[in-house]
Amino acid sequence: MTTFGELIKNEFPRLNDELFHYVNGVISGGADEFEDSEEIYEAIGHVLEEVADEKTEDDIRDVCERLMLILRPNDVGAKSQIRILNAPVNIASLASTSETVGEIRSIWVNQRDDGLKVDQKKLEKAEAKLQMKQGKRTGGEPFKSSATPKLESASASQMVSKKDNKMDQKGTNRGLDVRIENFDIAYGDRVLLQGADMVMAFGRRYGLIGRNGLGKTTLLRMISAGQLKIPSHITVLHVEQEVVGDDTPALESVLQCDTVRESLLSQEREINAKINSGHTDEDLSSKLSEVYVQLQSIDADKAPARASVILAGLGFSAEKQKRPTKEFSGGWRMRLALARALFSRPDLLLLDEPTNMLDMKAIIWLENYLQNWPTTLLVVSHDRNFLDTVPTDIFHLHTQRIDTYKGNYDSFLKVKTEKHKNQQREYEAQMQHRSHIQEFIDRFRYNANRASSVQSKIKMLEKLPELKPVEKETEVVLKFPDTEKLSPPILQLDELSFTYENGHTVFEGVNLGATMESRICIVGDNGAGKTTLLKIIMGMLSPTKGARNVHRNLKFGYFSQHHVDQLDMRGSSVDLLASEFPGRPVEEYRRQLGSFGVSGDLALQSIESLSGGQKSRVAFAKMCMALPNFLVLDEPTNHLDIETIEALGKAITKYTGGVILVSHDERLIRMVCQELWVCGGGKIVSIEGGFDEYRRIIEKELEAVA
Incomplete structure (x- = not known):
């Protein structure tokens, strides 16, 4: 019989010894720990995905089911009792005459099944068993958070003048300025905003800034959901969800946003079909003429070109614009959602961290495009350069209020x-x-x-009026662990090439190296091979050709937004570290989290209730708990506020180990970068002139396309 170790090695041949021993250790003794294959997937799925090559998430879940069968072979018999019906059965009609359908008990039985009642003694035993498991993981007494994780929902209240209410009801208010005055927002028992005011003049661009966790994303959701009232005739669009994948081509998906154009084109097709089929209605020709006039008035013939320009600016080549939306990954579908929003031109456009999903070329294009945005824009961003380029005004959210400033971030x-x-x-x-x-x-x-x-x-x-001292925001401090110096050579890539099984070559002939003093930033278009290169550097992937040489004592710490999404959201941050690194005092977990700004009650909240930036800090704390001496950071600034990005830059500068990062945050790159590796055209090269030279190259490319 195949063992789970043999199964894992057969399915994941690229799994190195260190990761294999980790997975092996997690599953050993798992017959008691894991109740089903889903728990196995939660425990080791994130590791297997890193070395899964062409395997999908469903493939990995299938492997986890096979592992469960090896761990619990006696459970196979239970599956054999399931009966497959070869014809439709109306179970409700059978309920009146029979208490069972075959061997399956009816769900429409007249009498309550006492077996469904909770057995209090069994429940107490189950809870005691769970506490014992927690005790084993932490090496002593069962660990308990002092706060029960609970995800609250946000609520809002607002004062609306009777005059504005009457004007809105009568339809006499046709102004496009947005006034949201004297409103409160709370998240559970926590007050986010109190007596706040927001006035947005039509045609101006507003940047909403503030620390992580103060309620910026919540505020955008409240506006888009109508929980904060604005005039009903103002169209609002919030780019939050990715486009659903189907057979619709990307370009057509964008064009469908113009509902007026789509309706007129539909009418045109219907009228032409009637005329071609021989209808003698004299009004058809006049109706068709009216439709053509309306199509001409909205420049319907120019819409495909306008949509194509937007898609091209966001990185969709002519070939990609023809591909069905279902063929794109989540990141590309978010770009598609942004393209649809830009094409729709609502009266009020709400964007939340739009640069997170974009590469540098797309970010520069978006900055230029939004400078000529014709309606009102409210954007949450932590990209300093974006905030200096796009907004005409700044909303500063702090201490439960919003202050308005004219001008850009600087x-x-x-x-x-x-x-x-x-x-x-x-x-x-x-x-x-x-x-x-x-x-x-x-x-x-x-x-x-x-x-x-x-x-x-x-x-x-x-x-005398009572004045208060200026409330200074607490300074964000991040601290990476100290490391010991290693004698060179540390990391060397010689004549490296990587080709997928389908024959696509990502890059070839790569000759680069890094030291313990390196501060290297990798840049390039999405899909150019940046993440692939990182995985080869860390040994998660093997190069097709060439050699990767690393120091025997080199220990990588890997951070990616993918890891942030895979944090166990159910428990607190302290629970997470206790489960990942069992047997240590609670004070050590608290101290580790505190060094990344997750302190006090924040460390005891459920991770699910934390903001995106706070989750990133938890992921940093988890990464550094293993004491790495070389950091590999893939888009570390996503969801971090400006102050935390500044703190990250300072922490990287002070770190005594080596650093390689992929980032599109211009501010961070300028703070820490000593060397720039550019991915593109099947090559990875180090360029002289730093980021300024790279930006000049991009701007020339955009000018050539325009």
């Missing part, structure tokens, strides 16, 4: 800094003035000759 930063300086100076001057008055009052309080002066000073003190 202008906001200068004005805010100066504003805080003035507020602090004013506060300090008033405190000094109060001190002098109080000193006079205390000195002559009991002097009868100065009684009137003292009373005057007391009244003066009471009339």
